[in-house]
Amino acid sequence: MNSEAGQEVRYIGLDERISAFVQLGKLFGLFGAKAPWPGHSCGLNEGEFAKFDSAVESAKHRNAWFIEENVRHALIELSGMLEPNALRSWLSSYDLQPAKAGIPGHQRTVGLITAGNIPFVGFHDLLCVLLSGHRVRIKISSDDAGLTEAAINVIRLIAPDLGKRITVADRKLGEVDAVIATGSTNTARHFEHYFGQLPRIIRKNRTSVALLDGTESEEELLALGEDLFRYFGLGCRNVSKLYLPRDFDLDRIFKAIFPWKEIGNHHKWANNYEYHKAIWLMDRVPLIENGFVLFREDSSLHSPLGSIYYERFDDRATVETELATHAEQLQCIVGHGHLPFGSAQCPGPQDYADGVDTMKFLLGLA
Numbered sequence: 001m002n003s004e005a006g007q008e009v010r011y012i013g014l015d016e017r018i019s020a021f022v023q024l025g026k027l028f029g030l031f032g033a034k035a036p037w038p039g040h041s042c043g044l045n046e047g048e049f050a051k052f053d054s055a056v057e058s059a060k061h062r063n064a065w066f067i068e069e070n071v072r073h074a075l076i077e078l079s080g081m082l083e084p085n086a087l088r089s090w091l092s093s094y095d096l097q098p099a100k101a102g103i104p105g106h107q108r109t110v111g112l113i114t115a116g117n118i119p120f121v122g123f124h125d126l127l128c129v130l131l132s133g134h135r136v137r138i139k140i141s142s143d144d145a146g147l148t149e150a151a152i153n154v155i156r157l158i159a160p161d162l163g164k165r166i167t168v169a170d171r172k173l174g175e176v177d178a179v180i181a182t183g184s185t186n187t188a189r190h191f192e193h194y195f196g197q198l199p200r201i202i203r204k205n206r207t208s209v210a211l212l213d214g215t216e217s218e219e220e221l222l223a224l225g226e227d228l229f230r231y232f233g234l235g236c237r238n239v240s241k242l243y244l245p246r247d248f249d250l251d252r253i254f255k256a257i258f259p260w261k262e263i264g265n266h267h268k269w270a271n272n273y274e275y276h277k278a279i280w281l282m283d284r285v286p287l288i289e290n291g292f293v294l295f296r297e298d299s300s301l302h303s304p305l306g307s308i309y310y311e312r313f314d315d316r317a318t319v320e321t322e323l324a325t326h327a328e329q330l331q332c333i334v335g336h337g338h339l340p341f342g343s344a345q346c347p348g349p350q351d352y353a354d355g356v357d358t359m360k361f362l363l364g365l366a
Contacts, residue, residue, distance in 0.1 A: 059145040
């Protein structure tokens with residue numbers, strides 16, 4: 001037995017850990033679909049089920065970016081990540097034998113510092129730590145709108161022993177054996193200084209781009225809208241820049257993204273759109289607009305909210321080479337030969353942030 005904050009924690013076998021997350025995935029699928037309580041077989045009573053659903057509905061009142069549609073979309077994506085075949089296929093690449101994962105004496109307390117840019121953004125780190133057999137001390141972003149804590153409460157209900165391995169830190173992270181921290185480039189420097197003596201994964205700002213070749217179908221361009229606008233483009237996996245062939249007709253893009261026009265009615269998005277439009281017009285920056293997003297030709301990777309940068313090219317190979325030099329600033333690339341259009345915000349459990357194998361890092365701590 002081991003303990004954290006006076007709680008006894010028994011050894012939990014890998015199959016039991018996986019089963020708990022499979023059950024959680026089924027629940028996430030129900031919440032994502034806004035389904036009614038299906039009965040006690042789901043692992044929650046009607047009040048517990050309603051409490052989580054209320055957290056989903058009320059998130060927008062604590063963080064205006066977390067509209068209900070996007071929160072439920074995130075839950076659907078997580079439910080896919082937690083399907084039994086997806087989990088077991090992912091974990092088959094690692095040595096998760098009891099001698100190395102979850103046995104008292106091999107457990108470590110891993111500190112998680114989460115971001116709050118999109119719903120449940122820190123869930124994958126929580127998943128990795130618990131499946132690797134370690135304990136979690138988690139400092140949740142104030143922008144999280146209560147979603148991660150609501151998910152943790154569900155874990156505690158359906159898998160109490162696993163839930164005992166999770167401590168939510170109110171203020172400081174406290175004493176930990178290793179750290180996984182996600183933040184901005186500025187906060188990353190602070191994290192490196194503060195946790196420099198510990199094993200750590202420190203993540204900085206990243207963005208994603210789409211590389212088009214001109215042969216894209218209308219369906220693929222429609223799917224590109226998902227990469228651009230899901231979660232209001234706030235995720236590091238959201239595409240913020242397009243690389244286009246010299247003769248590519250931008251009207252094809254405008255037609256494809258028109259179904260996302262309602263994004264322009266969100267007050268925070270509209271404020272960003274109007275602000276950058278005014279600034280760039282005063283600076284006489286050439287713009288193309290369609291009423292809800294600005295297009296600006298620019299060589300930078302990171303476009304501000306309410307806008308999309310684009311850059312034209314003559315030679316695709318030159319762009320590929322350039323993107324390789326910016327690898328540390330990019331989370332993913334969408335396009336033929338890279339991620340399929342529409343899939344940027346649909347990572348599997350094996351798709352690690354910044355390309356750093358979180359599970360390998362955690363297993364190395366035991």
